[in-house]
Amino acid sequence: MGIEPISTLLHENRKFPPAPAAASGFSRWHIASMDEYRQLHKKSLQDPEGFWASEAGCLSWFRRWDKVLDWNPPDAKWFLGAQLNACFNCVDRHVQSGHGDQIALIWEGEPVGPQTSHPSPGSAYAKEPEIRRLTYRDLQIETSKVANVLRRLGVKKGDVVTIYMPMVPELAIAILACARIGAAHSVIFGGFAPHAITERVTDANSRIIITADGGYRRGEAVALQKNVEEAIGQLANTGHIVNHILVLKRTGHEPPSQRFHSGHAPAAIGASPTKFHWWHEIEALVSDACPCEPMDSEDMLFLLYTSGSTGKPKGILHTTGGYLTYVNTTCRLAFNMIPDSGQIFWCSADIGWVTGHSYVLYGPLMNRVPTLMYEGAPNFPSFPGGKGDRFWDIIARHRVTQFYTAPTAIRTFMKWGEELPARHDLSSLRLLGTVGEPINPEAWIWYHEHIGRKQCPIVDTYWQTETAGHICTPLPGAIPTKPGSCTLPMLGIDAAVVNEQGEELPANKGGLFVIRKPWPGMLRGVYGNRERFISNYWSRVKDPASSTPYYFSADGARRDEDGYFWIQGRIDDVIKVSGHLLGTMEVESALVSHPMVAEAAVVGMPHDIKGNAICAFVTIKSKWFADNPGQQPGEELRKQLAAHVAKEVGALARPDQVRFAEGLPKTRSGKIMRRLLRDVAAGVEKITQDTTTLEDFSVVAKLRADEE
Ligand code: WT7
Numbered sequence: 245m246g247i248e249p250i251s252t253l254l255h256e257n258r259k260f261p262p263a264p265a266a267a268s269g270f271s272r273w274h275i276a277s278m279d280e281y282r283q284l285h286k287k288s289l290q291d292p293e294g295f296w297a298s299e300a301g302c303l304s305w306f307r308r309w310d311k312v313l314d315w316n317p318p319d320a321k322w323f324l325g326a327q328l329n330a331c332f333n334c335v336d337r338h339v340q341s342g343h344g345d346q347i348a349l350i351w352e353g354e355p356v357g358p359q360t361s362h363p364s365p366g367s368a369y370a371k372e373p374e375i376r377r378l379t380y381r382d383l384q385i386e387t388s389k390v391a392n393v394l395r396r397l398g399v400k401k402g403d404v405v406t407i408y409m410p411m412v413p414e415l416a417i418a419i420l421a422c423a424r425i426g427a428a429h430s431v432i433f434g435g436f437a438p439h440a441i442t443e444r445v446t447d448a449n450s451r452i453i454i455t456a457d458g459g460y461r462r463g464e465a466v467a468l469q470k471n472v473e474e475a476i477g478q479l480a481n482t483g484h485i486v487n488h489i490l491v492l493k494r495t496g497h498e499p500p501s502q503r504f505h506s507g508h509a510p511a512a513i514g515a516s517p518t519k520f521h522w523w524h525e526i527e528a529l530v531s532d533a534c535p536c537e538p539m540d541s542e543d544m545l546f547l548l549y550t551s552g553s554t555g556k557p558k559g560i561l562h563t564t565g566g567y568l569t570y571v572n573t574t575c576r577l578a579f580n581m582i583p584d585s586g587q588i589f590w591c592s593a594d595i596g597w598v599t600g601h602s603y604v605l606y607g608p609l610m611n612r613v614p615t616l617m618y619e620g621a622p623n624f625p626s627f628p629g630g631k632g633d634r635f636w637d638i639i640a641r642h643r644v645t646q647f648y649t650a651p652t653a654i655r656t657f658m659k660w661g662e663e664l665p666a667r668h669d670l671s672s673l674r675l676l677g678t679v680g681e682p683i684n685p686e687a688w689i690w691y692h693e694h695i696g697r698k699q700c701p702i703v704d705t706y707w708q709t710e711t712a713g714h715i716c717t718p719l720p721g722a723i724p725t726k727p728g729s730c731t732l733p734m735l736g737i738d739a740a741v742v743n744e745q746g747e748e749l750p751a752n753k754g755g756l757f758v759i760r761k762p763w764p765g766m767l768r769g770v771y772g773n774r775e776r777f778i779s780n781y782w783s784r785v786k787d788p789a790s791s792t793p794y795y796f797s798a799d800g801a802r803r804d805e806d807g808y809f810w811i812q813g814r815i816d817d818v819i820k821v822s823g824h825l826l827g828t829m830e831v832e833s834a835l836v837s838h839p840m841v842a843e844a845a846v847v848g849m850p851h852d853i854k855g856n857a858i859c860a861f862v863t864i865k866s867k868w869f870a871d872n873p874g875q876q877p878g879e880e881l882r883k884q885l886a887a888h889v890a891k892e893v894g895a896l897a898r899p900d901q902v903r904f905a906e907g908l909p910k911t912r913s914g915k916i917m918r919r920l921l922r923d924v925a926a927g928v929e930k931i932t933q934d935t936t937t938l939e940d941f942s943v944v945a946k947l948r949a950d951e952e
Contacts, residue, residue, distance in 0.1 A: 256685050261724045269674035271585055273721025274577055281722040288736040295736055296764055300569045304337045306538045317792050318782040320762035321542050322566035329536035330423035330545055330564055334609035335383045336536055344381035347614045351376045351413045354460040354620025376413055385532045390421035392530035397488045401426035404450040408432045410459020411619045414492050415595055416605055418454045426537040430547040433596030434459055434468055436894040441475035444549050447559055452488045458495035462621040465495040476518050485517055492523040541565030547771050548598055550709040551827035553817035559771030560709050567712050570765025574713035574734055575607030578703050579646050580720050583612035590616040591648040598709040599679055616642055631660040636668035648677035652822040654687045655853045662694040675720055677703045680823030681855045682811050688727035706730035706811050708797060712765025716809045729808045736763055741801050746788045757801040758785055758794040819848035819856050824896050834892035835860060840868040845908050845916045849925035857900035859925035877904035
């Protein structure tokens with residue numbers, strides 16, 4: 245794993261200074277000048293414990309800590325001896341402080357208008373979209389009920405509850421209900437295939453899954469429950485038993501399965517011991533009062549699986565006190581959140597990703613700023629050419645003040661044209677954010693001009709599932725922005741670009757992005773896999789003086805002459821496709837699970853909208869051709885293989901290109917030469933790699949010929 249030569253060293257000189265708060269529509273900036281930022285940042289690194297103790301003071305604790313930090317590299321414990329509850333901090337404390345009737349969550353369903361094939365249950369024929377507004381008091385009642393449902397189904401403090409749901413308020417409620425009783429949630433993105441559920445449920449030893457019959461996406465009802473049933477079928481072979489499936493009725497598109505039983509006396513169906521329950525039926529049986537369980541600061545709050553460089557996803561483990569403190573602070577500072585000031589925050593990410601965990605749910609709720617959740621696609625209803633303006637319509641109707649989305653979405657909106665946002669009143673917007681991958685300057689400028697009216701600061705937030713919240717981001721009132729740069733580190737973050745020896749590099753030299761001091765939001769482990777925790781994050785670079793390991797994010801980066809960070813992307817075997825991480829191994833395993841495939845190598849290739857797309861090089865078993873006379877490695881087989889990957893992993897893993905090769909280029913030690921394949925995929929004319937270690941030169945020649 246070497247540092248990639250940076251072919252496109254960006255030299256972007258445009259700089260956008262922050263405007264006074266009033267000019268951006270805010271009553272004040274939390275941090276209002278570069279001097280203030282620099283001073284605070286310096287202080288936060290000199291006295292991290294003092295800084296984080298004061299930040300933790302913004303939360304509500306049942307018991308104060310005895311000690312702020314215990315740092316035993318790479319293990320950190322924050323707020324030792326303290327107790328708190330995540331749901332209490334998001335919901336109950338606001339009710340107790342007299343804000344119970346304020347709106348906590350605004351939800352808009354997808355179905356609307358004549359294109360809706362399945363009208364939403366709440367909105368007769370859905371001329372208008374279905375909208376639900378939940379207050380903190382509503383959330384208190386709803387989370388208490390679901391907490392009681394979970395208890396009734398035998399869930400105890402410390403258990404892992406798997407959640408596989410569409411973007412509906414009940415997803416937020418389910419997550420918070422887990423937190424309420426001290427069960428850890430493990431949310432699986434609804435776009436993943438059954439195999440992903442099987443894998444994650446087994447790894448987390450989870451005995452209960454919360455799902456829905458379906459969810460809406462681009463006018464279609466996506467069958468979630470069916471995927472769960474398929475996963476249960478696969479689990480039968482592993483010996484892992486899921487006791488209960490709790491099913492929310494959302495789409496009602498399928499006749500009720502005969503698997504269901506009333507909450508009173510759930511009975512098993514057939515050979516499977518798994519019991520299915522309708523959410524609404526069992527919820528009717530429980531009380532709407534349930535106190536929040538006091539949790540130790542270091543008790544697990546959730547697991548969230550993310551792709552790694554081996555085929556198996558990693559269960560990133562976050563704990564309660566540190567996660568909440570870090571998310572609360574970053575959310576307040578980067579988005580300049582101020583309660584009671586008319587803000588409505590919309591993060592368009594799915595809650596199935598960490599962005600949704602931290603900035604759809606926990607961050608805004610803790611900060612007491614209403615959070616908007618939208619169920620569906622940006623192009624529903626869709627215009628000719630598959631274009632859509634739903635996002636701009638939502639911003640205008642709900643008067644959204646801060647909007648947070650991904651570069652891949654922005655590039656899509658660019659392609660659809662600025663006429664679409666221009667048709668809507670976006671004057672409520674005060675701040676824009678981006679996350680997920682480096683943003684190309686043209687997309688940044690387009691966002692600034694056509695969505696932000698050249699008035700909204702843009703916060704390009706760099707972070708990871710592992711970091712819980714923003715690591716580098718402009719603070720909107722303080723830090724001048726440069727299109728394409730995530731600018732400077734968050735308070736309390738000691739970020740650096742170093743070489744393999746851990747030495748900090750001079751300006752504009754590409755190197756490894758590391759964090760040199762612990763922070764409250766850092767991951768506490770990879771669930772059940774200590775070795776992966778150490779080897780993935782803590783083994784590559786050390787402090788050259790003390791040998792203390794640094795946290796390595798697996799991204800390459802450089803700092804410019806102003807100290808600004810420019811993230812250059814992953815240097816491990818994961819690819820960012822439309823901002824979503826995918827392990828090349830995951831896709832390769834899916835490919836070789838197809839009977840025709842002998843061997844596969846997957847690489848990323850540049851793509852205008854997705855950032856990267858997947859290119860798969862595949863060799864076919866000679867026996868397969870013998871058994872299937874007349875078959876040629878052509879378009880038909882390519883399509884079949886791409887569809888197979890989508891079925892095994894999920895639609896976002898579908899390769900854009902499948903290329904057949906007689907053999908894959910390997911080094912003498914048998915390692916696939918991925919860099920060479922990346923060049924071939926990118927259409928780099930001259931293959932720049934040193935090929936002297938190739939075992940089979942003819943292979944390279946073939947691939948190159950294929951290219952011509
Ligand atoms: C990887 C983490 C962070 C929440 C969503 C993704 C890339 C993320 C940026 C950004 C450049 C970025 C990095 C990182 N990344 N944000 N603003 N600029 N790169 O979380 O799935 O854990 O992915 O996303 O490569 O390592 P994730």
